[in-house]
Amino acid sequence: MRTLRIAVALATAVAMxxxxxxxxxxxxxxxxxxxxxxxxxxxxxxLTSPLAPFTxxxxxxxxxxxGIGTTCTTSNITGSVVANPISPGxxxxxxxxxxxxxxxxxxxxVTLVTSVVVNNLPYNAMFSDATxxxxxxxxxxxxxxxxxxxxxxxxxxxxxxxNSSVYHGNYINIGSKAQLLNQQDHLIxxxxxxxGTTAQxxxxxxxxxxxxxxxxxxxxxxx
Numbered sequence: 001m002r003t004l005r006i007a008v009a010l011a012t013a014v015a016m017x018x019x020x021x022x023x024x025x026x027x028x029x030x031x032x033x034x035x036x037x038x039x040x041x042x043x044x045x046x047l048t049s050p051l052a053p054f055t056x057x058x059x060x061x062x063x064x065x066x067g068i069g070t071t072c073t074t075s076n077i078t079g080s081v082v083a084n085p086i087s088p089g090x091x092x093x094x095x096x097x098x099x100x101x102x103x104x105x106x107x108x109x110v111t112l113v114t115s116v117v118v119n120n121l122p123y124n125a126m127f128s129d130a131t132x133x134x135x136x137x138x139x140x141x142x143x144x145x146x147x148x149x150x151x152x153x154x155x156x157x158x159x160x161x162x163n164s165s166v167y168h169g170n171y172i173n174i175g176s177k178a179q180l181l182n183q184q185d186h187l188i189x190x191x192x193x194x195x196g197t198t199a200q201x202x203x204x205x206x207x208x209x210x211x212x213x214x215x216x217x218x219x220x221x222x223x
Contacts, residue, residue, distance in 0.1 A: 033091045035218045036219065041081055043084055059071075070103055077206060079096055114150065157190055158195035159187070
């Protein structure tokens with residue numbers, strides 16, 4: 001089995017952002033996105049994924065959640081399947097929502113995190129079965145961007161934008177999880193003192209996607 005390691009946000013959601021283990025071998029040529037038995041995921045179906053158990057989402061000045069910044073205890077992604085071709089190929093999932101809640105800050109002087117918002121959704125998550133970094137999170141209506149709203153004596157907004165135009169990701173086996181690891185973005189609006197820095201790293205680990213359009217809901221696999 002393989003799962004996606006997204007290398008937003010924001011998924012955003014993403015690197016909003018892939019997310020799934022590979023299907024067992026089948027005599028028939030499978031689609032890129034399937035259920036455990038090899039049946040293809042239907043275009044238009046809704047996929048959801050929460051944070052992996054016992055993990056948090058971090059937006060910090062250092063890699064791997066180090067340094068100062070914001071930590072959120074809850075995050076969820078919802079997307080709809082746009083394309084699911086026969087493998088080899090590239091499936092597309094449109095990431096419609098990516099939320100972060102239960103957030104606190106370790107930035108000196110910040111007393112409250114009021115919200116963490118993923119801007120410019122939806123994004124497209126492209127799932128290829130190629131080698132290398134086969135998953136790409138692609139913006140549709142604007143750049144991949146996150147706004148962290150805080151109280152720093154007064155209300156401030158820290159607007160962060162991804163350093164590159166897209167997220168690149170990979171699949172990993174261990175734990176059947178989707179990871180956005182050390183995604184780098186830069187501050188485009190907000191005071192550096194209240195926002196903690198002018199550059200930060202995003203780290204978030206999601207559980208595998210579940211297809212909530214079928215009953216019972218099924219885990220989605222990537223070939």
